């Protein structure tokens with residue numbers, strides 16, 4: 559496999575990979591996936607995530623507090639994150655953000671937690687990996703306070719107009735399995751019009767499998783189907799998309815492949 563692709567968002571530390579993590583890693587390698595960015599979800603996950611990233615070449619950790627796990631976060635977790643970022647290698651702060659799609663979201667709590675993580679990303683000069691559902695406008699507003707920050711909105715689901723405002727801010731967007739759903743017309747139109755320099759590939763594994771694996775476990779080895787679909791929609795070669803999206807990830811996360 560000559561094409562090198564990067565999975566810019568993979569929860570490879572998830573327990574669903576515990577039974578066959580080695581095999582999943584080798585399948586990813588065989589599929590040309592040369593690097594994985596592994597974002598965290600809760601403070602409890604950090605040590606296992608760190609250990610796994612140290613065990614496999616090409617895995618890069620990010621540390622953060624995910625907005626869908628508000629009940630598990632404690633006020634002291636921000637100080638703990640500060641400490642973690644000060645002494646552990648990390649390529650980004652995340653996964654953090656706002657999720658106003660879930661039922662009865664704690665908007666104030668999420669906003670405070672997210673803002674604190676944006677401040678830490680600025681402090682450590684790291685990019686942010688942002689989760690935003692029904693909240694892209696709120697994210698754009700909060701980013702105004704951090705003009706030097708760069709990062710990615712993962713599994714992007716905002717509008718084209720918002721995408722262009724993000725690009726102006728130096729942000730990227732990553733896309734995964736949902737792109738392969740036949741009814742994802744709005745998403746197809748969006749990715750056909752974005753500059754390739756602003757796009758990265760992601761699996762979000764073990765979640766968000768492609769259309770052929772819906773309901774099953776996703777894994778980074780399946781990232782090729784996302785690449786294939788992008789090539790079709792954009793009428794560009796897979797090679798060119800692989801080359802540029804890989805360059806985008808290398809640049810944003812300052813990694814070597």
Ligand SMILES: [Zn+2]
Pocket residue numbers: 567569597653762
């Ligand atoms: Zn995620």
